[in-house]
Amino acid sequence: MDALRLEWADGGPRLRTSEAMARQGLVTTVSTPAGTAAVVGWVGSARDxxxxxxxxxxxxxxxxxxxxxxxxxxxxxxxxxDRILLTRDQQARVPLFFRASGGRVDAVSTSARGLGNATELDPRYFCRYLTGNAAQPHTDGTPFAGVHRVLGGEMVELSLTGQLRRRTPCPVRRATDRPAPAAEGARLGEAARELRLVLENAVGRRMGASTACHVSGGTDSTSVALLAARLLAEERIGSGNLVLLAGRFSRGELAEEQRYLDLALAEIRRLAPSARPVIVDADDVADFDDFQHHAGDADEPYAHAFRAPFWSRLHSEAAELGCDTLLTGCGADPVADANPFHLHRLARTGRLREMTEQARAWAAGSERGLRDVVRSYVVQPAVPLVAERFAALVRGGTVLGGLGTFNRPRWLRRGFARAHGYREAGVAESRFVFGRRPEQSLYDVANYLAAPDPLSWQRARQDGFFLSHPFLDPEVVATMSGLPLAATFRPGRPKAVLREAMADLLPAPIRGRAVKVPFDDLYARGLRIHGDELIALCRAARHPLIAEMFDVETLCRAVQEARLGMGDAYSWDRLNSSLALVAWLERLGQDTGARRPAVPVSAGS
Structure with a gap:
């Protein structure tokens, strides 16, 4: 989707923006004597x-x-x-790409597909994509040869004629000044006050004139909505509308969430009586509904396209009410909880006795075995590829058995993987996921599992908003990553700091719950309903790269195994990514041509 496009004509830059998105406030253009800036999204505050x-x-x-x-x-x-700058915020919600050849950039756009050639694809990208669902947004490559991604927090400088001068990361934005450390016994309370302050600021920055909040009845989304309601009630961000957006299930496992949802809505409306609850009946929604549309029309292969039908229905309701921003609780699980990779730091610094004691506490608090905790948070980060290969040998025997984050899926042809660098891609991805300091890499991975959100971006023109995630705000991440484990870890009480921070607002049943019903039922129902369609899609695929890349019959057997409930979250992610890639390649080349933005913009005088 072209929200903006920069090209060169008659030796000078020509910047154009989408008229429709400019009317909606999704694109803002300003000029000063220093030049002209076209911004997709918002900087500083969504309200101004x-x-x-x-x-x-x-x-x-x-x-x-x-x-x-x-x-x-x-x-x-x-x-x-005297120059042109391309940049994105550190969390990389909104995409930006440039097409270059011989050190010269000839076009810039928010659409990789709009810049690329469907007949000139880069197979190395697909190997990187297939290593895991975090593998796209943090890498330079795109599916199209010669098209590059501007990375999150990066500054790309061009000359006025398009010569690529430099690509540099911008300085990291740190949290606001934190208070002096409190005494050992007060650490949880002090940490909770810090988190409450930065999370409240993050929510306030993201609220528009009409704000929608996802509300599921869980701790995370309810916390965001409660803070939004309080900010409005106290008029700390001025006036505005608040919409509470929720899906309702009357059958299956997800029906158990209804009582928590009702509690959350009641408490939010107590703070802000004008808040409007919008409850969407979702019993007839299943994963993989209209899969070829959701996966095929995305700008890049979209690993989570299987879940798009549910979110699309909710977003349509918010769009009809004219909401200009939509807040989620996404990212709270890794960011607002104690960091388990602290165990790896203890091990690599030789503090083995302390690591063992804390691992026992972690195992008891999470109802896991000590061996499992040590394997997940100490051994695997040290040798991720070896650990996965061992797991595949132990749990092999089926197509999905033992398939972790980096192992080559059995349906990916060995020759294709070897020719186009799958092993190298796996090594690179493992270094990103765990890094030299896994306890810090955790936050980068959390961000790129959530953003950019291809569904939100794909629907932005029709919805009039992007999703925004307060828990992934730089100040929230910086605050949580700087807290000691003693202030964040309470055995058997996940996200203890968040619960303490929201103690005065969260209803007691929500504050005290430790487990939330996952969306597994929605996934299983989708495979039961659409499994035959997915198999037919794979077998009928005609794009030449699909047969070159995949053993289609093995991929179909993986779908059958998933329908029977075999596999786990890791193997299902790999299956979902591969199915999305098949659908995306099949739709590629059927485009009638990207619609160019229509509003020319000239540089300021």
């Missing part, structure tokens, strides 16, 4: 997008500026007097 765009231009328009990028969910092109 023009001021944020001016602030970004002021911060980056001057040569030699090294200030950290401001907070927000945005991608931006700045045409200055």
């Amino acid at each position: 997008r023009s001021a944020g765009a001016h602030a970004l231009l002021d911060a980056l328009g001057r040569r030699g500026a090294t200030r950290p990028l401001p907070a927000g969910d945005y991608a931006a092109v700045l045409v200055c007097r």
